Every structure is written in structure tokens, then in C-alpha cells.
């Protein structure tokens with residue numbers, strides 16, 4: 001079988017220069033000829049040196065001229081730029097899908113070049129392989145489908161998963177992203193088409209955390225769909241049946257988790273884009289049994305908390321002032337409730353008060369308005385955050401967003417509702433009355449059209465002095481007076497890669513609240529004071545590998561502190577425990593996979 005460590009020794013050598021001349025270690029390959037050209041992991045296209053063409057039976061299968069990696073890289077970017085030029089003026093969706101296609105074709109053909117292009121240009125390509133374009137790809141998946149990527153387990157596979165898991169060709173898997181397609185971004189139930197999300201998230205894992213792409217596995221758990229349009233679509237590729245519910249549903253997820261654990265006991269499973277009820281239920285069910293976390297609940301919470309603490313700093317106030325910040329949360333689903341829970345824990349920790357006392361500053365709104373204890377059929381997951389009518393003078397059960405904002409005058413208005421434009425002009429103008437010197441508006445829903453407001457509307461209506469963050473990227477806003485409104489991207493992509501990598505390198509078999517809190521605290525303290533006072537709460541996506549190294553190290557050290565670190569590869573728990581903070585960051589950085597062509601050596 002394949003050898004997996006081929007790039008590790010070369011990592012350091014290559015990082016220092018864009019195209020190093022240092023020779024990386026060899027890679028053993030067990031195939032020859034056209035089979036190599038058709039394997040995107042080994043394929044170098046026209047980059048195979050002549051000696052390698054001879055050794056591997058490739059002579060005559062390629063045009064004679066050898067093209068360097070650097071030339072291939074430039075050639076790809078040139079064709080990408082021509083595509084941009086040729087599609088000028090066409091509808092945005094058409095252009096985005098064309099860009100996704102060209103990247104996807106490279107991904108299918110030559111992984112080394114694909115990931116190199118992605119890593120070097122992450123800010124430009126993240127919106128294509130991740131939000132917002134990945135949403136469009138999921139919506140059009142059945143039509144775009146050319147070849148499978150990842151694994152598909154369906155309700156029809158019940159009883160077979162333990163053997164099916166061995167159909168995956170790689171011997172080792174470190175990172176799995178799993179979805180059931182029931183809540184894809186803010187786009188709802190997309191059934192099997194949601195596979196685009198695990199694929200996109202794992203691309204971010206490779207780019208940001210340097211997880212070896214041979215050790216990743218995107219997974220779709222197809223338990224049916226309740227999306228009538230898809231059920232009636234003749235091209236739909238998933239099971240044509242309503243979603244399984246109750247014990248039937250859970251037995252499928254159980255079987256999958258057992259199968260993964262049996263083959264790869266240390267693989268980390270990231271649950272992604274499950275509808276809220278199953279997101280919460282599966283997290284409680286598995287978090288003490290398997291190495292897993294829910295990104296929408298836990299990753300988002302950490303990123304949002306870092307942003308909320310940033311807004312306190314941006315007001316020039318000490319972090320201890322977080323306890324006095326009034327926060328209106330719009331959206332009581334997996335993401336919104338996850339954020340509330342973590343933020344309330346932070347207030348309790350900072351102030352030393354009980355969690356129930358810490359709740360007083362938070363107001364929760366869902367599709368039926370302000371959530372209070374007077375609500376009929378109050379969702380049990382939201383119940384702990386429901387307001388007692390006695391404590392909300394002048395507001396009643398079901399009050400609208402604008403009513404709550406006008407009355408509370410919050411420091412922060414945070415949207416995780418999935419409803420585009422819900423922070424309308426009236427709501428944004430009401431934020432002008434905020435008690436904060438720098439009111440903050442977080443429109444965190446994805447993709448772009450589902451954002452609660454646009455950046456332009458936020459600055460126009462709420463004022464140029466606000467702090468703004470969105471889940472999908474927007475351009476900074478030019479006020480035309482020499483000033484610019486900075487747009488932050490508040491997206492869990494700043495945390496999940498570090499959570500995964502830190503856990504992997506620690507060798508922990510669980511992901512604890514302590515490890516997640518360490519990740520959030522690390523991100524919260526990442527930005528320098530001079531940036532934060534200008535409303536820059538998160539680093540540029542361009543520095544995502546640096547952020548991930550820090551976050552990964554924080555997670556690893558938390559695992560060591562909790563005595564959960566069993567070590568990874570040759571590095572045992574004692575060595576991990578003896579590393580200083582700086583050494584841990586360097587260790588994490590050093591273990592990031594980096595794409596370069598290695599000499600291929602054939603072995604039978």
C-alpha cells in the first residue's frame with residue numbers, strides 16, 4: 001500500500017521558499033504507467049522528470065517536454081485568470097461555479113498542485129471551495145456530479161457498515177467530516193447533496209492545518225430527505241425516502257460511529273450541518289465515547305466568543321467588562337445556542353457569579369420572537385436561555401427583533417438564524433441607540449444570501465463607527481471619505497482546523513470542553529490591541545496556517561493538562577508534557593503537511 005509520510009521530512013525545507021530546490025524524501029509507489037497518471041495523489045502531469053518516466057513506465061504516455069512545478073503552478077493561475085476575464089459581466093453564480101469547476105478538475109487530477117495552489121492563495125480560493133460557493137455546489141450537486149469523493153453510507157446499508165468501512169482504500173484516516181445533509185449552511189435539507197460540505201471543510205483542514213490529504217475522509221450519511229423538490233428531481237442521487245427519525249435514525253449513526261472506531265480508533269469525527277435536534281443529541285451521545293465534536297455548536301461558539309471578547313477590547317474596555325455587555329442573539333438553533341452557552345460560561349468565569357446569574361445580559365430570539373418562559377412548547381434546548389417575563393420590563397413573549405433592540409439597546413446584535421436580510425434597515429437603525437461606543441453587528445449566517453444583513457447596509461444604517469462581522473466574506477466598505485469599514489469574517493474555519501490538528505497530535509481519545517475553551521481563548525488573544533481598536537477582530541484568512549498552529553498548540557496543551565494526551569507517532573506523552581508553549585507551536589507547525597513533488601520509487 002501507499003506510504004503516508006512522504007512530505008513530512010520536507011515540510012520545513014520547503015516552507016522557507018516558495019519553490020525550494022531542496023530535494024524532498026522519496027515516496028514509494030506500488031503502481032506503474034497510466035495507473036500513476038490516473039492517481040491524483042501521485043500524478044505530476046507534465047512534471048515527471050525523464051528518469052522517473054523511465055523508471056515508472058511513463059515514457060511515451062506524456063508529451064516530451066518536462067514542465068517544472070513552478071511553471072505548472074503559473075499555468076494554472078494563468079488559466080484561472082483567463083476564466084475570470086472571459087466571464088466578466090456574467091451572473092455571479094455562473095462565474096463562481098465555473099471557478100469551482102476549474103479547481104475541482106485540478107483536485108481530481110493532481111492533488112499536490114491543487115493543495116499548493118489552495119494554500120498559497122487561500123484568501124482568494126476559500127470563497128470557492130468553502131462558503132459561499134460550496135453552498136451553490138451542494139444545491140447543484142446532482143447535476144455537477146462527475147465522480148465520487150469520500151464515502152456514502154445510507155439507511156439501506158444498515159448492518160453492513162462494519163465491512164463497508166474497509167472499502168476505503170487508505171490504511172490510515174486521521175480526520176473525518178460527517179454530515180447527514182439535514183441543515184446545509186442556511187440552505188436547509190439538501191439530502192445527499194450536502195456531501196459538498198464535508199469535502200469543503202476537509203479542504204480547509206488540508207490548507208489551514210496541513211492534515212495529510214491521504215488521511216482525510218468526507219462522509220455522507222444518507223438517511224433520506226424531507227426536501228420535496230429533491231425527492232421529485234429525477235437527477236437526485238440520494239435515497240428517495242423521507243428522513244429516518246427517532247431510534248431508527250440513531251441506530252444508523254451509532255453503527256457508523258462503531259464502524260469508524262473499529263477501523264481507526266483514533267480518527268477524529270467532526271459532525272457538520274446536522275439539524276439542531278440531532279446535532280445536540282449526537283453530541284451528548286458520543287462526546288464521552290468517541291473522539292468527536294460538533295463544529296456548528298462548538299467550533300462556532302469559540303469563534304463567536306473570541307469576536308465578542310474582541311468587541312469589548314475594541315471599545316477600549318478591559319475584558320472584565322464582558323459581564324456588562326448586553327447581547328441579543330437571533331437564532332436559537334445549534335449554532336446560536338452553542339454560542340450562548342459558551343458566552344454565558346465565560347461571563348460566569350470572569351465575574352465569579354453563577355451561570356444562571358450570568359444569563360441576565362443575554363436575549364434570545366427565534367422565528368417566533370423573543371424566547372421567554374411563557375412560550376408554549378418551549379424547545380428544551382432553548383429553555384435554559386428563556387427570559388423570565390419579570391426580568392424584561394416592557395418586553396413580552398415573542399417580541400420582534402426591532403422591539404428587543406429598541407428596548408435593550410444592546411452592545412452586540414448577533415445573527416445565526418439562516419435568514420437573509422432579517423437585520424433590515426429598521427433593525428440596523430435601531431442599533432444607533434446602542435449603549436456601546438462601538439456597537440457590534442455579527443451577521444454570521446451562511447452563505448452570503450442568508451447573511452442577516454450585508455456589510456454595506458450595516459455600515460450605512462447603523463453607522464460608520466460599528467464593528468461588523470459576517471460568516472461569509474464581504475468586501476471592506478469604502479465610506480468615500482478616506483475611511484474604510486473593516487469586514488471581519490466570523491467563521492468557524494478559524495477554529496475547527498486547530499481543534500482537529502491539536503487533538504490529533506495530542507493523541508487524545510476525546511475532545512473536552514477544556515480543549516475547546518483553550519482553542520477559543522487562543523483565538524481571542526491572537527489579535528494585537530492596535531488592530532482590535534480599529535474593529536479588526538480576526539486575523540486575515542491569509543494567516544490561517546499561523547492561527548491554526550497557535551490554536552492547535554493550545555488544544556494540545558489543554559489535552560496534556562487534562563492528562564488525555566497519549567502522544568502521536570514517535571512523540572510520547574512525556575515529551576509532549578515537557579514542551580514549552582513555543583516548542584508546542586513549533587511542533588504543531590512542523591507536523592503540517594506541505595505539498596511538494598517527491599521522487600517516486602516503484603516497489604511491487
Ligand SMILES: NC(=O)C1=CN([C@@H]2O[C@H](COP(=O)(O)OP(=O)(O)OC[C@H]3O[C@@H](n4cnc5c(N)ncnc54)[C@H](O)[C@@H]3O)[C@@H](O)[C@H]2O)C=CC1
Nearest residue numbers: 185186276332333334335366367417418445446471491492
Ligand atoms: N459563521 C459561522 O461560522 C457559522 C454560521 N452558521 C450559520 O448559522 C445559521 C444557523 O445555523 P443553525 O443554528 O445550525 O440552524 P438551525 O436551523 O438549527 O437554527 C436556526 C434558528 O434560527 C431561527 N430563526 C429562523 N427564522 C427566524 C426569524 N425569522 N427570526 C428569528 N429567528 C429565526 C430558528 O427558530 C432557529 O432557532 C446557518 O445559516 C449557518 O450557515 C452555522 C455555524 C457556523
Ligand SMILES: CC(=O)C(=O)O
Nearest residue numbers: 185273296446491492
Ligand atoms: C460555517 C458553518 O459551519 C456553517 O455555516 O454551517
Ligand SMILES: [Mg+2]
Nearest residue numbers: 272273295296
Ligand atoms: Mg456548519
